[in-house]
Amino acid sequence: MGSCIICGTPADGAICASHEQDVLFEFTGNSPQQLTSGRYYKGTVDGFAEFGVFVNIGSRVTGLLHRSELDQRLDSLDWDEGQEVYVQVTDVRDNGNVDLGWSIRQSEREFRGQLLDDPERGAVLIEDDEDEESEAENDATSDTSATEESTDDSDSENTEQQATTDGAGAGAAARQETESTQQSESTTEFERVEIETLNDHVGDDVRIEGEVVGARQTSGPTIFEVRDESATVDCAAFVEAGVRAYPEVETGDFVQLDGEVELRHNELQVETEDLTKLEGEDRATVEGRLEAALASEARPDDVDLLADHDAVTAVHTEIRDAAETIRRAVMESRPVIVRHDATADGYAAGAAIERAVLPLVRDEHAKSDAEYHFFDRRPLEDGHYDMGDATKDVTTMLDNRERHDEKLPLFVVVNAGSTVESKDGLELLDIYDAPRVVVDAQYPDEEVAELADVTVNPYLADAEGSELTGGVLGANLAAHVNTDVREDVSHLPAVSYWEDAPTVYTDLADEVGYEAEHTDALREAVALEAFYQSYEDKRELITDLLFEHGKRDLAEHVSGQFREKLETEVETAEPNLSIRGSNDVSFTVLDTEAFTHRFDFPPVGLLLDTIHRRELGAEAAPGDTHVTIGLGEDELHIRSDGRVDARDVAADAKDEVSDAGINATGTRDGSIEFLSGERDAVVDAVVSAISDRL
Structure with a gap:
């Protein structure tokens, strides 16, 4: 019986059942049946096929990562043969075939620990395996050592006196060198730098001051995620393998951290030499500096609306408030979850916000896959944020907080959330103090608006919104969240109208290269894919459709399928x-x-x-x-x-x-x-x- 390296509870090995999916395993067996379904494994790419990727797990077992399990299109996957990757074993079939699933974590440090999956011993620390190998090597050489010791006895007697004399001198020199080193270290001056400048300090000793926004224990060091007024970085602190460093420091604490800046796997990391939890005036100084920077940077400039539209002008202040809330969430390392209705209009609005937020996430975090951890977009099948949707979200967010010490996310509910059908769902988020923004062009129930921190709805501003779409509001919000994407999203308002799009939006789309016939094709293509993605969104496909990436004929092809299927159904319905x-x-x-x-x-x-x-x-x-x-x-x-x-x-x-x-x-x-x-x-x-x- 051992104890879990993450929570410390008694376990049959080094990990408890509830945390098996939080660690990375190295497989030492030679048979597929020795794998454990549900665990995440380190593997290497063995080859590619039209239907997926073959990955070697260990040295003798190969599994298939089917293309349907990927979070992106297979032809856009930038893996090479022999590359080290991370996958989940989802099933081992009776015939020995191994089914693999995608792992959102694609670097070792994203896991909370690393263990061996040994068929004979179960889950064990890698260090334990290395100790056993070392012990075996010592046993193998013990006889030789004994023989040499016997042979050297006489020589030892002859040299013992001289060795003692030399040893005394060497010991004194060593003590003097150690004292000198300690004195030098104690007087080392660490220069405080902002995290966003760490690229210029690789190899240097630096000091950073900020808030701990995440902490996770690996089988080796403890990883603290520290945010200052400029950015966020991972800091590794080591005392003993699998042992929590600085246990007094928790998420939400403000700290002063000294360490060396390193570049690991092309990602910045600070190797911690000293970490001090700040209290009193020292904490207040750092906290005030971060708050001032947040307040200044989060509030967007007085950005112009995409076009002159009275209903949007009526909620311009609310759009800026919503943009500030989203920008602040990114800066606070708070995940942003966009929930939108599964229609072409809802997708246009949600995709616009996604387009604006992802670059901010990438700029804020040093981790290459941060955009998958700190942003998600999920469609709502029924166009309401009901109790079922909220229950799934709350279950996930509480699990992430428990397992990964993650902040509660900001929920942005788009083209939904304004009527009583969403009341129970929003109230559940409110109970947990999860921040909420509602962006909606539908006629609302006014009492529901009180359940959001910010509500953008023209009807609540006494403006007639019948000619307004969620796509218009979402695109304007995106332009305020990130002005760099203004041109990217300018065609989306025209895409969101099925008919009678205001001229200001069709002209705007035309200015950026989207003529009316093509915005029609985009709308129809997204509507078709929205039907098939109503339960879970794959962001890359919608990105390729709405923002094209050189695939202009993709929308035309999918819209052709849309028209054929729709016309068949209309022809069936019309006689009836x-x-x-x-x-x-x-x-x-x-x-x-x-x-x-x-x-x-x-x-x-x-x-x-x-x-x-x-x-x-x-x-x-x-x-x-x-x-x-x-x-x-x-x-x-x-x-x-x-x-x-x-x-x-x-x-x-x-x-x-x-x-x-x-x-x-x-x-x-x-x-x-x-x-x-x-x-x-x-x-x-x-x-x-x-x-x-x-």
């Missing part, structure tokens, strides 16, 4: 549309339960949007107002160009059919849930309520 009129209001009703291919592209919302736009343009449509209704088994969706509030309609319909369990989801052009047994009565009541209100 029913038309009814009431009080000069024309209703087009589609039974989506009976006349659509469920779970296939396009989703119901996109199909209804398309039908509604086409029906508006049909000359035969009677009445002055047109409404489209998608009727499911126990819910219906409303499309009316934002003129119908689903909550008001649900309240009126409930008076007509009181026992149907009617409940609204969303506000303008939302949906209404009901009991399937009252389906026909509910449709009649909803049509009547809308007619009366319009």
Whole structure:
């Protein structure tokens, strides 16, 4: 029985079950069945195929990292044969095939420890293995040493007196040299430098002062992540293998650290010689210096909006506030999580913010893969930040805080989060004091706005936002977060409109080389991929679509698939549309339960949007107002160009059919849930309520 090198609890070996995925293993076995699924292993690239990468685990076992497991496209992976990489064993099949998963950590120091996976001894410290080898070598040479000792006895007697005399002189000289060295070290002056200048001090002894924003224990040194007013760097402190150095220093403490700047694996690191926890006035001085720098740097300059648009002008101050909050999170080494609805508009907004934040993360952190640790973008399938979404996020953030001493992330909820459907989710984040920003162009429930630290919504500023998209707000926010990406995101507002994009945005897109036909293709391509990525986003594909990287024909190709699939579904639905009129209001009703291919592209919302736009343009449509209704088994969706509030309609319909369990989801052009047994009565009541209100 041993103890876990991370938490110290009793363990069968050097690591407990709950921390196995936090350490890196070196495999010493010779059979796939000796591997342990779930563990992360050091390996070397053995070769490439169209379907993935072969990786050697140890010297005799090879596994496959399938391309579907990569966090980027296979042809953009910059690995070479023989290169050392890090992978997770996800499964060992009965036939001996080994399935591998991607590891977001691609350097040894990103793991909290390093162990051997020995089939006979289990998980053991590498140092223990080296000690055993050393002991074996000592045993092998002991007989030879004994023989030599016997032979040399007489010579020893003859030289003992001289050795004693020489030894005394050598000892005195050694003591004098040690005292001189200690005196020299005690008087060494360390110059305080800012972390962003460490590239100019490789090999030098320096002093840095700042906040500890992370601490992790490896099987060797303790790694402290220290942030000052300029940047962040890893500092390694060693007392004994696997033993916590400076246990009194924790995340959130302010410290003075002396050490030598080194470059390891092309990444800066400070080898700590002395670390002092600051208290009192010393702490206040450093903390004040960091706070002043944060406040000054985080607040964006008075950046102009991308275009002249009254609804955006009304929330210009809120956009600057949101940008400041995001910039500050990056500077504080706080992860930024963007949650956006899984539509073309939501992706345009989320991708714009991603485009702005990633360079800031790379500038702030010395680690080459920091952008995968400190930024994530996750789509919301239903367009709301509900309890299910929040529960997943909170579970992940608490696990990261426990395992990696990570700060609670900043959540940026885009094109969602303004209605009561998001209330429970935002309240859960609030309980844990996780900071929150909501950016939304949808009609809100005002009480929900209070649950965010910053809310950007034109309706809350008494501005009419019906002609505004989330993509417009997201692109303007991105330009404030990072002015360097202003031109990169200028075409995204035009991409976010399905029709009638304001001229100021189509002109803006044209100025940066995106004509109207191509923004249409981008929108359609992203809408198709959004459907297939509704649960988890792969950022590289969306980046290639929206920002192209020399792949302009990619969007055209994917948009062709979009049009083909959408047209097929529309042609299937059109013969089954029913038309009814009431009080000069024309209703087009589609039974989506009976006349659509469920779970296939396009989703119901996109199909209804398309039908509604086409029906508006049909000359035969009677009445002055047109409404489209998608009727499911126990819910219906409303499309009316934002003129119908689903909550008001649900309240009126409930008076007509009181026992149907009617409940609204969303506000303008939302949906209404009901009991399937009252389906026909509910449709009649909803049509009547809308007619009366319009």
